[in-house]
Structures are given as structure tokens and as C-alpha cells.
Amino acid sequence: MENNSDTKKVKNSFSAWFEDLKEFMSGRFSLEEDKAQRDEVVATVEKGVVFRGVNLWVLIFATMIASLGLNVNSAAVIIGAMLISPIMGPIMGVGLSLGINDFDLLKKSLRNFTLMFIVAIITSTVYFFISPLGDARSELLARTVPTTYDVLIALFGGLAGIVAQSRRDRTSTVIPGVAIATALIPPLCTAGYGLATGQFRYFLGAFYLFFINSVFIALATYLMVRFLKYEKKAFLDPVKERNVRRTMLLITLVTFIPSVVIGFHMVRVSLFEATADKYVSQVFEFPHTRVIECEKSYAQGKNPSRIEVVLLGEPLAEEIIENARAQLIRFGLKDTELVVRQGAATDKLDLETLQKNYADLLDEKNRRIAELQALMSRYRVVDVGVDGISQELGVLMPSVGTIALTKGIRFDMKGRSRDTLLLCLVTPRDAETAIDAETLRQWLRVRTKIADVKLYIETPADEE
Structure with a gap:
């Protein structure tokens, strides 16, 4: 008895939950x-x-x-x-x-x-x-x-x-x-x-x-x-109502039924094209041959469905093409005609040579890009991070009062750039303090990665 009572409670609870859900969904989609x-x-x-x-x-x-x-x-x-x-x-x-x-x-x-x-x-x-x-x-x-x-x-x-x-x-x-x-x-x-x-x-x-x-x-x-x-x-005349209903039913059938048939045909065409694409992508996959064009036509009247592919690269043997035709059934393309167009043996394209030529061209482009980037970096006068260098130098050499840095390019008299140099102007903290010029120069070479450093030490008196 207790089991029956529990079962009844569960059923009632589920029924109540279902009614609440139904009411909720009905309200939402009303x-x-x-x-x-x-x-x-x-x-x-x-x-x-x-x-x-x-x-x-x-x-x-x-x-x-x-x-x-x-x-x-x-x-x-x-x-x-x-x-x-x-x-x-x-x-x-x-x-x-x-x-x-x-x-x-x-x-x-x-x-x-x-x-x-x-x-x-x-x-x-x-x-x-x-x-x-x-x-x-x-x-x-x-x-x-x-x-x-x-x-x-x-x-x-x-x-x-x-x-x-x-x-x-x-x-x-x-x-x-x-x-x-x-x-x-x-x-x-x-x-x-x-x-x-x-x-x-x-x-x-x-x-x-x-x-x-x-x-x-x-x-x-x-x-x-x-x-x-x-x-x-509603119509007051039953005869007129019957005639109108028949006329409207006829118009509905003449208009909608062909459209449903046409729509169904379009669905079948779409499914055929999707299956044909899947077939071509999986069957015609070869290392030295590529599909460059694929035309698909669905069956019309007595003309069967047709898949026509154009291949580029190493010509396929007739046995391979026959094997591809045999696989049409496996993809649900039983009555589909397969046409393969490819070049003759004399028209064979060496894909490896083509790939090598493209690789060489790409390497040449990359080399040229690297040269241009290097040339741009030589001509570009950029910030050398004076704020960071001045803070680090203040810890390493407390004797330095101020520092000015700029990156420049050295040219010859014919207008050709020669190299990049760093100009540095430092001022001691006071007139009695000496600055180790060589140590500072070496440190700047390592810090800025510029080999040519021109260092000038200015006395506080000159600065005033």
C-alpha cells in the first residue's frame, strides 16, 4: 500500500510539474x-x-x-x-x-x-x-x-x-x-x-x-x-459560397502544389551537390594531381546526373579513374556519370619544380624584406630610452649629474650612410667630482648595443 501511495504521489508531482511547464511555455510563446x-x-x-x-x-x-x-x-x-x-x-x-x-x-x-x-x-x-x-x-x-x-x-x-x-x-x-x-x-x-x-x-x-x-x-x-x-x-448565398470555395481551393492547389514539388526538387539538387563535393574531395586526393574545377549537374529527363572534374598535374591512369567511378555507389551516386578531363602525358606538369620555384621566390622576397628592414633601422633615428638609462646610471655612477643621449647616422660627403653612432653629453654632479669616461663609454656600448659612442663631459661651470 505504501509503494502504491508513493507511486501515486510521484505521478501527481510529475503531472503538476508538467502542467506548470506547459503553462510557462504557453505564456512565453503565446x-x-x-x-x-x-x-x-x-x-x-x-x-x-x-x-x-x-x-x-x-x-x-x-x-x-x-x-x-x-x-x-x-x-x-x-x-x-x-x-x-x-x-x-x-x-x-x-x-x-x-x-x-x-x-x-x-x-x-x-x-x-x-x-x-x-x-x-x-x-x-x-x-x-x-x-x-x-x-x-x-x-x-x-x-x-x-x-x-x-x-x-x-x-x-x-x-x-x-x-x-x-x-x-x-x-x-x-x-x-x-x-x-x-x-x-x-x-x-x-x-x-x-x-x-x-x-x-x-x-x-x-x-x-x-x-x-x-x-x-x-x-x-x-x-x-x-x-x-x-x-x-461567410456568404449569404450558399451556391455562391460553394463556388467561391471551389475557386479558391483550385487557386490554392494550382499555386502551392507545384511550388512544393519545385521546393522538393531543389532540396534534392542541393543534397546531390553536397554529396558530389564530398565525393570529389575524398576520392580525387593525389600527391601530384589537383582538382582545379568541378561541375555538377543534376539529372534532367533522360539525362543522368553528371560530375565533371578538370585535373592539373600528373595524369591519372585509366585504372585509377575506373576505381573512382566504382566508388560512386559508395557515396550514393549510383546513376551518376563521371567525366574526368586531364592533360596528356606530354603536358605533364612537374609539381615539385613548381613548388621549388615558388619556394625560391618566397626566399628572395623574405631576403629583400630583411634588407629593407635593416636599411630602415639604419636611417631611423629612434629613442634610446634616456629615462631608463639615466635611472640606471644614477645607481652605477652617482657622480653623474645629468645626461643627454641621441642616436645619429654618419654620412660621407657623397650622401651615403656609413654607420650609426651614439652621442652622449654628461655633466658631473659638482665641479670637484670626476667621471670615469672609459667605464661610462663601455657601459653605454653594452647598454644601447651601439659600438660607436661619442662621449662628451661638460663641467657645471660651462653648463651655466
Whole structure:
């Protein structure tokens, strides 16, 4: 009976502790604090959806600023364009309308989203068409190939954005931060660059990135709206309600399902590239051969995945390359094609000679640096630490009253430096006191490490 009683007490204690923990965590992560009313949030988002007047002009200006930033390869300018761009409004409007079953808001959001896209594309295309700088810089190229990280950034950025919009206090830095993180305006400008220069692969890649970001921001908004349990819009006509629900469900499926499939494909591509990098780094490790380039392409249609490496140095035998192909299975790259490009035997590079040449060059540089440092030390007149020397000399030779020291350089009549000397002027404590000049000179040579010491003894009478 006692054991059962103890067990019951333990269970009750654990249950109470668990309830306290649950209540603590619920309070910490609750979104009810400072939560705005549903109608207030809808009105705020709906206001940002419309592109008319100020919003439209700000979009044009932000597009021009972002295009300039991409053109001159300035990250700071691009970030500024993201901060002032009103491009998030229609995207969050789509997600909110799907979450609360508001078909009118959905139509308004899609119309303004289309208008925003067209205006931004035309503005950036016109800019890049007349811009004298036509080269694709790194900031621009980074917006042509979407990655898994872009999907995750858009998803979590959308979640942060709708949470910030659902608060009564909207003066926080969350919404500007989301605008920077999700980076919607630069891909549109990159798409305009692709149209202006006739490089349609840039246009398609940038548009793909913009579409993925937009869809996952809208998806994040939809999920958070459902999590916050906002009341859905009701219809008086059951037939109209059923038609609206079907239409919105169709739009949701057509928009989100392909994006999820695309996102899953991007994850697989990222995993393949990471595995391929690991394979190349571990398998192609040889003392006299280096991998100078590695290109990876994931399977598309009937074309298998492919890894192409370019080697520099001693050519590998065919048996070694076949052994490398056999190891693809061990890394989970079963159906991957391996292509190895290397020089012929006549193009063999002696890496040892190359290393020796680099070592000789490094030694020559070090020798030259040492010569220059020695030359600088000869010409530099530096402090010889008179304060420390005077204190030490006061203990060793109480007969010395004052001392003056300076380090100088001796030159010949052709302006060439010969050696360094130390000039020392000492004064006895009084006229009757004698100073051992030779002992002082020897001590100064050891103390200052300067062999040439010129010592002058001045009498107190002369000093006066």
C-alpha cells in the first residue's frame, strides 16, 4: 500500500510539474499579447495591396535603385531598394485572402500583383537597355539560380511578416527585415536585365526565383492566418459560397502544389551537390594531381546526373579513374556519370619544380624584406630610452649629474650612410667630482648595443 501511495504521489508531482511547464511555455510563446483585431489586420494588409499613386511611384523608384545597385554591384544600394519597396503588399494579400476566404481581396491582390510585376519588369528593362554598363556582376548573377535556402528564407520571412502585421504595434523592425531577407525586388530587376540584353536564361532564372519567393511568402501568410484562427468570411448565398470555395481551393492547389514539388526538387539538387563535393574531395586526393574545377549537374529527363572534374598535374591512369567511378555507389551516386578531363602525358606538369620555384621566390622576397628592414633601422633615428638609462646610471655612477643621449647616422660627403653612432653629453654632479669616461663609454656600448659612442663631459661651470 505504501509503494502504491508513493507511486501515486510521484505521478501527481510529475503531472503538476508538467502542467506548470506547459503553462510557462504557453505564456512565453503565446501570440495573444498585443494581438490586433482581425478586421484591423485585414484593413492594414488590404491598404498595402493597392498600387496607386504613391505606392506605384515608390515601386518605380525602388526598381530603379535596385537596378542601379545590381549594375554597379553595390549590396548597400540593393538593400536600400528592398527597404523602400512596397512589393510585399499584394503577396501577403493573396495569403491572407486564402486564409479568411475573402474572394474579393484575392482578386484585388492578384490584379495588383500582376500590375506590380509588369511595372517593375518594364522599369528595369528600360534602365538596363539604356545603361552603358552591360556586364553581369556578382550581385546580379546571384539572383539567377534559386536554391533551397531561398525557399526557406521566403517561408520564414513570410511567417515573420504576417506575425508583425497581426500586432497592434507595427513600429518594429520586423517588416523592413523581412523585405531585406526575402529580396523580392532584385530578381525582378535581374529579369529585366535578361530581357534588355537578350539573355533569356537570366530572365527565366530570376523570374523563377521571384515566383518561388512570392509563393512561399503567401503560403507562410496563409498558414499563420489559419494558426491565429481568424474568422472566415461567410456568404449569404450558399451556391455562391460553394463556388467561391471551389475557386479558391483550385487557386490554392494550382499555386502551392507545384511550388512544393519545385521546393522538393531543389532540396534534392542541393543534397546531390553536397554529396558530389564530398565525393570529389575524398576520392580525387593525389600527391601530384589537383582538382582545379568541378561541375555538377543534376539529372534532367533522360539525362543522368553528371560530375565533371578538370585535373592539373600528373595524369591519372585509366585504372585509377575506373576505381573512382566504382566508388560512386559508395557515396550514393549510383546513376551518376563521371567525366574526368586531364592533360596528356606530354603536358605533364612537374609539381615539385613548381613548388621549388615558388619556394625560391618566397626566399628572395623574405631576403629583400630583411634588407629593407635593416636599411630602415639604419636611417631611423629612434629613442634610446634616456629615462631608463639615466635611472640606471644614477645607481652605477652617482657622480653623474645629468645626461643627454641621441642616436645619429654618419654620412660621407657623397650622401651615403656609413654607420650609426651614439652621442652622449654628461655633466658631473659638482665641479670637484670626476667621471670615469672609459667605464661610462663601455657601459653605454653594452647598454644601447651601439659600438660607436661619442662621449662628451661638460663641467657645471660651462653648463651655466
